[in-house]
Amino acid sequence: MILTAFLALALTPQTLPREVRAYVARREKCDHFRGEDSPDAARQREIESATIRFCTGADRQLARLKRQYAHNRAVQRRLGRYDPRIED
Numbered sequence: 001m002i003l004t005a006f007l008a009l010a011l012t013p014q015t016l017p018r019e020v021r022a023y024v025a026r027r028e029k030c031d032h033f034r035g036e037d038s039p040d041a042a043r044q045r046e047i048e049s050a051t052i053r054f055c056t057g058a059d060r061q062l063a064r065l066k067r068q069y070a071h072n073r074a075v076q077r078r079l080g081r082y083d084p085r086i087e088d
Contacts, residue, residue, distance in 0.1 A: 020075050023065055027082055030054035034086065059087045 016024070033050040062084055069075035 016075060016078060017069065017072075020065055020069065020078065023061055024078060026054055027058055027062070030058055030086070031082075055086060057087075059085055 033047050036047050038044045062082055066079055
């Protein structure tokens with residue numbers, strides 16, 4: 001029971017390095033906008049702008065963070081949730 005509680009705390013987002021937390025926040029926005037579509041032209045322009053803003057460089061940054069934190073299993077687990085190639 002104590003070990004389970006410790007592991008739950010050890011894997012919370014707050015224990016991830018700051019730059020990893022920043023990437024996760026940015027990537028969540030990127031993935032949100034990549035999955036959105038609108039028949040409204042103005043909204044579609046907003047979506048496309050946000051996609052460029054949040055997704056540009058995401059593949060390169062993900063690869064760099066995975067290399068930098070190769071020894072950190074919590075970081076690897078968190079970053080492993082993301083598709084490594086979204087910028088084709």
